[in-house]
Amino acid sequence: MRWLVILCLVAIVLSMASALVFLFRDSGKGSSRMLRALTIRVAISVGLFIFLMVSYKFGLIGPQGVGR
Secondary structure (H helix, E strand, O other): OHHHHHHHHHHHHHHHHHHHHHHHHOOOOOOOHHHHHHHHHHHHHHHHHHHHHHHHHOOOOOOOOOOO
8 A cells, every 4th residue: 555655756757857858858849748747647636636645535545643
């Protein structure tokens, strides 16, 4: 479970980095590569959020308090 969350976070950062590269490389050319990279980032973020909410609902993860 932990590795899946870490993998999603790394994929989000990589997608943001590729969008930044596309922003500088394709400036003024009207390319949609940056838009596609940011769309992928949003999709991964929403998917991760839904996955975490469903996991909490089914008891796969729980709150982690100090001193537990």
